[in-house]
Structures are given as structure tokens and as C-alpha cells.
């Protein structure tokens with residue numbers, strides 16, 4: 022199925038984003054399919070190329086200073102910190118800075134509208150969610166139920182993106198980020214030339230964690246041709262919304278679960294701290310290339326993503342009849358195939374002692390024991406996560422620098438196990454409360 026993943030490059034419509042039910046959100050990359058998806062993905066992928074990661078690295082590092090400031094009082098006073106909120110402020114800030122060239126002051130506002138509106142996306146009304154899942158798109162439209170999320174929350178992100186785009190059109194500045202790439206490739210009827218200037222010149226094709234090319238450029242059957250690379254105004258708004266909401270939540274979730282697991286396993290935390298100390302340069306910083314060489318950090322993050330799989334299942338639809346190897350099973354055109362990622366990540370067959378947090382599984386000396394395609398936190402194939410490289414860079418850099426400064430400890434306010442949000446799609450914490458013991462720098 023992976024070899025022929027162009028046949029399975031159609032996503033099963035997400036009940037939350039139900040394509041067509043919302044005039045803008047049906048156009049996110051996640052919700053679109055076919056030529057529209059390929060076209061938009063070929064514009065968006067270069068945002069996360071390895072060459073751009075290097076220039077974003079310094080911006081992410083700058084964003085960490087405000088994170089440290091916000092953690093300081095908890096370290097000094099010994100009061101427990103609610104880390105999901107604190108990390109959420111960081112990840113919102115990082116996305117705004119790296120993808121939109123703007124500052125959102127998540128921490129200083131205390132009650133930031135960015136955080137408030139993004140959180141509304143992850144706490145949908147359960148009755149609306151059920152209706153969205155069960156009812157056909159036509160009926161949803163007739164009932165004017167565009168989306169499970171209050172339209173005011175969606176509109177907040179659309180309007181913010183429109184405002185930044187208007188500002189940028191007035192200025193003549195280079196940003197080298199998602200919005201610039203998207204605006205350069207924006208198709209406007211009547212606009213001279215229309216589209217296509219920014220597509221991926223000189224960009225490498227991003228690889229997913231299982232080594233598959235994931236730009237969308239190669240996601241064609243043998244007889245298909247690549248579409249012109251352009252993106253519409255509504256697609257820009259939809260994907261901006263997606264980055265601000267799911268990008269923010271998924272990175273904050275990974276950082277929160279990693280901190281929780283480290284607090285429960287002091288010996289793992291100390292080993293990670295030792296690796297961080299050994300990786301610092303003369304200025305007490307971790308250089309871009311060095312981050313990629315930190316095997317234990319990588320193992321801790323991978324094990325967090327395995328044990329706390331965020332997207333618990335993936336779905337694909339066959340675009341033609343497909344024989345499943347020599348099993349005798351034929352997946353018919355239009356039929357859906359679900360991959361129960363959470364179950365795979367928790368299977369004793371693939372991960373002995375699966376409920377335990379054991380980063381050793383992902384150390385290079387044990388890599389031969391990992392079975393291909395049993396580690397799918399970012400999905401795989403042509404529809405795998407376009408933000409993988411960016412997410413891993415942000416999570417690793419932030420975790421390493423926090424572990425350098427603080428020891429995570431359990432307090433009487435810590436929920437064991439972690440209190441989760443109720444969701445049929447994602448595994449994310451409601452809150453993660455831990456103590457932060459300052460370390461000598």
C-alpha cells in the first residue's frame with residue numbers, strides 16, 4: 022500500500038473538516054483531495070524544506086526566551102506550573118513568527134485571543150460533533166451547520182490572515198515564510214500571470230519518518246501530470262487556520278507529554294540532561310546541526326510520540342480497485358482503509374512492554390528491532406504530515422533548553438495518569454501540572 026500510495030492519496034473526509042460543508046475549511050490540505058490537494062501541497066511543502074528550517078531555527082530560538090521568562094516564577098516560588106498552557110503559548114508564538122512573520126504575544130496577554138480561539142477548535146460541542154459525523158454534507162448545508170467549531174473562532178483566524186496579507190501587499194519586504202510562498206503563488210482571476218512564481222525552486226523533497234517523499238509532486242499515477250502550482254485565496258485562509266490550530270495543539274501536546282514522562286522517570290531525565298549539557302556550544306546554545314546529532318533527545322521525543330500518539334487513526338480511500346498483496350483481498354474503488362495507529366503503537370508484537378516509556382527502543386543500536394511502518398506519528402506516504410520537520414525541530418529545541426534549565430518533578434497537583442480531553446480523533450491532555458526545579462546553569 023505504501024509502494025502504491027498514489028492510489029491511496031485520497032483522505033477519508035474528516036468529520037470535523039467535512040469537505041464542502043464549510044466554504045473555507047473544506048479547502049485545508051487535510052480536507053482536500055485529488056488535483057486540488059496536489060496543487061496546494063506543491064505550494065505549501067517548500068515552506069518546510071530543510072534549507073528553510075535552518076533560517077527558522079534562529080527565530081524559534083528567539084521565541085524560547087519568552088518561554089523561559091514565563092517559567093521563571095514557578096521555578097523561584099516552587100509553585101506547580103500548568104505546562105500545557107505554557108507550551109501552548111510557545112507553539113502559538115512560534116507558528117505566528119515562522120509562518121506569518123508576526124508576533125502574537127501569547128504570554129503577555131494572559132488571555133490571548135489566539136489561544137482562546139485555537140482552544141475552541143479542540144473543545145467542540147459534542148452534539149454538533151455527532152451531527153457533523155452522522156449527517157450527509159447536503160443536510161448539514163441545509164441546516165447551515167458549516168462546522169462543529171463556532172464560526173467566530175474560525176473567522177478570527179481568517180480575518181487575522183487577511184489583515185497580514187493586506188499589510189504585506191503594501192510593503193516590499195522579504196519574509197521567506199509560508200505566507201510569502203503562498204501569496205507569491207496565489208491565483209487571482211484577472212491578476213497578470215496569475216500564479217506560480219514561488220514553487221519549490223531548488224527545494225528538496227521532504228521525506229517522512231519512514232523515508233517516503235511527501236511533497237505531493239510525486240503523488241501521481243503514471244498517466245497523470247503535475248498540476249500548475251498555485252493556491253487560491255480561500256486555500257491560504259484555510260491552511261493558515263490549520264497551522265494556527267492543529268500545529269499549535271500538536272506541538273504543545275508533544276512537549277507536555279514528554280515533560281510528564283520525564284517527571285515520572287528521573288533516570289531518563291538525567292540522561293537527557295547529560296546529553297544536553299554535552300551538546301552546548303561556548304555560548305550555552307545548541308547549534309542547528311548539533312540538534313540533529315542528539316540521539317537520546319530524538320529517542321525521548323520518538324518514544325513520547327509512540328506512547329502518546331496524537332492522531333489515533335489514519336484513513337485513506339482507494340482511487341481504484343487494489344489487490345492487497347497475495348491475501349486475496351481486493352480493496353474496491355471508493356472503499357476506505359483505516360490504520361489504527363494508536364493500537365499499532367501499543368501492540369506488544371511490535372513494542373514489547375508497550376505501556377512503558379522506554380526511549381531505548383529508538384536508539385540507533387536498537388533501530389534494527391523496529392519494524393518498518395509500525396511507527397506512524399506523522400502518518401506515512403504522500404499524505405504524511407507536511408509539518409513533520411518543523412514540528413520535530415521546535416519540540417526538540419524547546420525540550421532540550423527547558424531540561425537544561427529545570428528538572429520536572431511530580432507534585433500533589435499532578436494528575437497521574439494525565440487527564441485527557443475527550444475526543445474521538447486525537448489523544449491530547451486537558452492539562453499537565455508539574456513542578457519546575459531550577460538547575461545550576
Ligand code: HEM
Pocket residue numbers: 050051052062116263264267268269271272275331332335336397398399400401402403404405406407408409411412413
Ligand atoms: C508533533 C506535531 C505533529 C504531529 C504529531 C502531526 C501529525 C500529523 C498526522 C498524523 C497527519 C496525517 C498524516 C496521514 O494521514 O498520513 C498530519 C497531517 C498534516 N499536518 Fe501535521 N502533525 C504535527 C505538526 C504539524 C505542524 C506544526 C504543521 C504545520 C505548521 C502540520 C501540518 C499538517 C498538514 C498541513 C497536514 C495535512 C497533509 C496532507 O494531507 O497533505 N502538522 N499531521
